[in-house]
Amino acid sequence: MDLAKWAEQEIAALIAIGTNPIDAQHTVDWVLANLPPGADPRTWIPTAADLARTELSDKDAVRDAKQVWMERKPRKIKRLLTPTVK
Amino acid sequence: MASVLPGYVWLKDFNRFRDMETGRFVSRQTINDITRSQTSEAEARYHELHTALHEGRISAASFVERMREESRRNMLQNIALAKGGFDRLDFSDFGRAGQALRNQYAQFAGTAQDVADGKVSLPQLLQRANGYAGEARRQYYIADRDQRQPSDADHVIIGRRTLGDAQHCAECLQYYQQGWVLASEVVLPGILCSCDTHCKCDVLYREVPRSELQQWLGTKR
Numbered sequence: 001m002d003l004a005k006w007a008e009q010e011i012a013a014l015i016a017i018g019t020n021p022i023d024a025q026h027t028v029d030w031v032l033a034n035l036p037p038g039a040d041p042r043t044w045i046p047t048a049a050d051l052a053r054t055e056l057s058d059k060d061a062v063r064d065a066k067q068v069w070m071e072r073k074p075r076k077i078k079r080l081l082t083p084t085v086k
Numbered sequence: 087m088a089s090v091l092p093g094y095v096w097l098k099d100f101n102r103f104r105d106m107e108t109g110r111f112v113s114r115q116t117i118n119d120i121t122r123s124q125t126s127e128a129e130a131r132y133h134e135l136h137t138a139l140h141e142g143r144i145s146a147a148s149f150v151e152r153m154r155e156e157s158r159r160n161m162l163q164n165i166a167l168a169k170g171g172f173d174r175l176d177f178s179d180f181g182r183a184g185q186a187l188r189n190q191y192a193q194f195a196g197t198a199q200d201v202a203d204g205k206v207s208l209p210q211l212l213q214r215a216n217g218y219a220g221e222a223r224r225q226y227y228i229a230d231r232d233q234r235q236p237s238d239a240d241h242v243i244i245g246r247r248t249l250g251d252a253q254h255c256a257e258c259l260q261y262y263q264q265g266w267v268l269a270s271e272v273v274l275p276g277i278l279c280s281c282d283t284h285c286k287c288d289v290l291y292r293e294v295p296r297s298e299l300q301q302w303l304g305t306k307r
Contacts, residue, residue, distance in 0.1 A: 013144050017134045019152065027155075031147040045146045045198045048191035051154050055187075058180045064155075065162035066172050072127070076092060077120065080112075081166045083094040083103060085174065 003032060006041050020071075030054065096170030101234060103170065118288055121164060125223045128160045132215035139201055140208050146198035153194045153218065158187055160222040168229035179229060186225055190218060220284050224276035227289060234269055234291055241293045244302055245272040250286030255279050258287050265306045266292075 007028045014024035031041055034050055056064065070078050093106040103112040132153065139149040161183050166172045169179065197214055200206040206214075234243050245268075247261040254262075257279035261272075269291055276285040294302055 010145060010148055013138065014148060014152070017138045017144070018131070023152070023155065027148050027151045030151050031145070035147070041147060042145050043202070045195055045202065046150045048188065048195050051150065051191040051195075052188055055184075056158075058175075061158055061162060062172050062175065065159045065166070068159050069163050069166075079091050079093050080103060080120075081163065081171045082173070083096040083171045084106075085096045085098060085170065 001040060003041065007032060010041070096174070098170070099237065101170070114290075117167065121167060121223055121226050124160060124164060124167075125219050128156065128219035128222060129216050131156055132218055133212055136197075136211040136215045137208065139198065140211055146202060150191075150194045150198050154187075154191060157190055157194075157218060157222065158183075160219065161187060161225050164222045164226035165229045168226045169233055178232070182228065183225060186221060190221060193218070216284055220276055224274065224285075227274040227276065231269060231272065231274060231289070231291075236293055240296055242296050242299055243269040243291055243293055244299070245269040245289050245291045246306065247272065247275070248288045248290055250275075250288060252281075252286035254287070255281045255285075257281075258285065262287070265304045266302045267304075 010028050010031075011021075011024045014027060015021055019027070031044075031046075034046065034054060035041055035044055055061075066082065069081055073080075094112070095104045095106060096102075097104055100111070103117075104110065105112055135144070135149055135152050135156075138144040139146065144152075162172070162175070165175060165179050165183060169175055193214075197206070197211065201211070231245070236243050244266045246266045247258070247264070249258065249262050257273075258275075258281060261279070272289055273279070274289060275281075275287040279285055281287075
């Protein structure tokens with residue numbers, strides 16, 4: 001199995017369905033980093049434990065959610081979730 | 087001078103956003119519209135991922151990882167919408183979201199396995215995708231209620247269910263018929279109903295004097 005070739009094809013497939021290229025790269029990097037030895041990335045199914053084990057910290061998860069909000073939302077509400085609090 | 091991007095203020099005492107450009111409160115309707123668009127945008131992304139998995143265009147591992155990221159983002163954004171911004175999320179929010187996400191991780195893995203085993207059709211998959219998006223909307227309602235506190239001991243928060251633009255299950259119709267109840271007793275959309283995470287209903291809240299509580303309970307005014 002040529003993992004580099006698979007990674008390129010997988011990134012292209014993710015981008016083709018509308019995934020941001022950075023997210024596509026990150027996803028494939030995550031798969032390769034967590035793929036059990038000898039497993040095939042085309043058929044490996046991560047478990048809930050695999051996901052929980054590699055979960056972001058709360059701080060990083062918020063930073064990611066905030067960044068994506070800013071990227072995807074219309075101009076009018078980009079700053080809605082980073083308000084001044086009174 | 088108009089700012090490049092309009093800024094907002096979260097007024098803690100009112101549990102509401104104010105648009106700094108116009109000076110006006112952001113209406114409940116606007117917030118509800120944003121949560122609905124959050125849900126429909128998430129559904130669209132999840133449909134793409136589920137369809138691509140079903141058609142063998144992406145791997146199960148990529149599917150599971152993408153669903154994890156998108157679901158986490160959607161859930162945190164919805165909770166921030168209810169709480170008045172990302173900086174107001176606290177330990178209880180992270181704990182509740184974390185539990186909901188861990189439950190979903192098992193479901194994502196299960197869905198990938200079902201596809202690998204040929205046990206699920208595309209329409210069934212898309213229905214599951216809608217349910218995953220609905221879970222984030224449910225988290226919005228939980229966070230929204232949890233932060234509502236009366237301004238003093240002489241007041242109380244009441245709430246009532248309203249029906250969304252959808253077909254309704256028998257339970258939702260029953261919750262609607264209850265009219266105003268104590269906020270703590272409102273059954274939130276997506277909980278204890280057959281619609282589950284697909285529920286499109288909403289909740290209204292208001293603060294009333296404790297002395298007037300009986301005049302409100304059970305009515306829909």
